[in-house]
Amino acid sequence: MPKPQVIHQPRTQAALREGISTLVQAIAPTLGPLPRRSVAQNLSKLELLDDGGLIARRIISLGDQERDVGAMLLRQVLWKVHQHIGDGAATTALLYDSIMREGARYLAAGADSMRLRARLLALLPSLRQRLLTAARPLRDDAELKALAFAVCYDEEMADALGEIIGALGQFGTVDIRAGHGRGLTYNYVEGSYWRGGAQSKEMLRGGKRPVAELKDAALLVTDMKIEEPRELVPLMQLALRSGIKQLLLIVDSISDKGLSVVLDPRLREKVRTIVVAIDSPNPTELSVAQADIALLTGGRALLQLAGDSLAAVRESDFGRARWVWADDKNFGFAGGKGDARQIRQLARGLREAFAASKDDAERERLLVRLGALNGGLATVHVGGIAQDEIRQRKDLAERTLSALRGAASGGVLPGAGIALWRCRDWLLAGASADEDFESQAARQLLAQAVEAPIRQLLHNAGEEPSEVLADLARSGADTGLDLLNGGVKAGTGIIDVAQVQAEALQRAVSSAALALTIDVLVLHRQPETSTEP
Numbered sequence: 019m020p021k022p023q024v025i026h027q028p029r030t031q032a033a034l035r036e037g038i039s040t041l042v043q044a045i046a047p048t049l050g051p052l053p054r055r056s057v058a059q060n061l062s063k064l065e066l067l068d069d070g071g072l073i074a075r076r077i078i079s080l081g082d083q084e085r086d087v088g089a090m091l092l093r094q095v096l097w098k099v100h101q102h103i104g105d106g107a108a109t110t111a112l113l114y115d116s117i118m119r120e121g122a123r124y125l126a127a128g129a130d131s132m133r134l135r136a137r138l139l140a141l142l143p144s145l146r147q148r149l150l151t152a153a154r155p156l157r158d159d160a161e162l163k164a165l166a167f168a169v170c171y172d173e174e175m176a177d178a179l180g181e182i183i184g185a186l187g188q189f190g191t192v193d194i195r196a197g198h199g200r201g202l203t204y205n206y207v208e209g210s211y212w213r214g215g216a217q218s219k220e221m222l223r224g225g226k227r228p229v230a231e232l233k234d235a236a237l238l239v240t241d242m243k244i245e246e247p248r249e250l251v252p253l254m255q256l257a258l259r260s261g262i263k264q265l266l267l268i269v270d271s272i273s274d275k276g277l278s279v280v281l282d283p284r285l286r287e288k289v290r291t292i293v294v295a296i297d298s299p300n301p302t303e304l305s306v307a308q309a310d311i312a313l314l315t316g317g318r319a320l321l322q323l324a325g326d327s328l329a330a331v332r333e334s335d336f337g338r339a340r341w342v343w344a345d346d347k348n349f350g351f352a353g354g355k356g357d358a359r360q361i362r363q364l365a366r367g368l369r370e371a372f373a374a375s376k377d378d379a380e381r382e383r384l385l386v387r388l389g390a391l392n393g394g395l396a397t398v399h400v401g402g403i404a405q406d407e408i409r410q411r412k413d414l415a416e417r418t419l420s421a422l423r424g425a426a427s428g429g430v431l432p433g434a435g436i437a438l439w440r441c442r443d444w445l446l447a448g449a450s451a452d453e454d455f456e457s458q459a460a461r462q463l464l465a466q467a468v469e470a471p472i473r474q475l476l477h478n479a480g481e482e483p484s485e486v487l488a489d490l491a492r493s494g495a496d497t498g499l500d501l502l503n504g505g506v507k508a509g510t511g512i513i514d515v516a517q518v519q520a521e522a523l524q525r526a527v528s529s530a531a532l533a534l535t536i537d538v539l540v541l542h543r544q545p546e547t548s549t550e551p
Contacts, residue, residue: 103420121530134460165180179422186394194419195398210389212348238337254280258289263290264289266292267293269295296308314354424517439490441468
């Protein structure tokens, strides 16, 4: 059993570097269009992995307490990148590793770690801005598909996801599911949908498949629990007086007694009613969904806290939609009659909140709402030969989709690591003789770091990095790398997601700068381990 220890410099930095280097060596080969793969042993089976974020997640210990600290520091950073933007973990790992390796050299030469960290963080905003000056919007669907291929290297998947984002836009709802065949299939559904199905299978009968559909329907949204049949009587009487023949009733819950009213054959001949309940364990998210449905359909959500009741419902409380559907798990509608101006105002506010948020869970919630307001849905079924392959392809599709959303929002950069590499001259040109040692060290080590991804890409492709970079330096600004076909070429069309590159740079520099200031490691006899970074 390991002994508890307190480790000081220079052993601290050596231990950190060894752990970081070990993890990076497992991830670096996966970068680029010609990647190698890592094998992870997961209980009784082996996984072939080519995604840096997943590789980092699988490594929960290196079997050495000292090296574990560095590996786990980097592991946490890479998983955050994976969760936030889907792609870019390998680039982040290479940047982080270079900064730590070169930073240790300057610390050994007498640089002060706290001042070096301050200089690195001071340079970071300007460096990030310099990187993003090369960003431009996507030109067409062909570029979307090319970008998707640069992330997944799966032509079938790239064509499908590129077309979908081109059709639905950055905030369109895309539901990626495990398929049953070997290939990938997808289809579009008009309108918006929510989790939560019909409350009785009887409502789904009568068609070729268990889906109920209504045309030119009224909708009523409420947070009430319907227990007794008499609670529905005023609502149904109003529906009959108002000439409503198709009704979607969205409730918190309904009892079997309540269902007996809407399923009564005599009433269903006059008012066909589908009752659904939104599936959300979070009361806040449930309230938001109810409000959004009311806004999209032009109705009003009836809320108990506001003193509303079904006995006092008015005709103006009903929303309207051209088409409504429900199955046993979901429901949705298209052609809602809500105020278009109010919907646009809400969508604008949600987009601004999405851009400003750094919380992954909050961004996911905002994305779901924006997808509903957008009014379009694509369902992608990802197949494969075995369950492991299906799961891996499904994860890959989700990462690619996340990257495409980022590209639609923040644009694209010259690909194959070139945009980062071109920041090198700017960093070196900014150094001056009157700067202190730490300032010059910060510029020098960042200049080394931004070159690390392109060198690894070339190495993975079997090229000699120094020779290719020399050719690239002599070429014009419109040249790039075509690693699949080899060589430096003009107008290659190879692009990277600007948001991914900027996020990788931001997290790598800020995290590595902090790690350079670690002087002491406190190692416990039995440290806690977790599969979650």
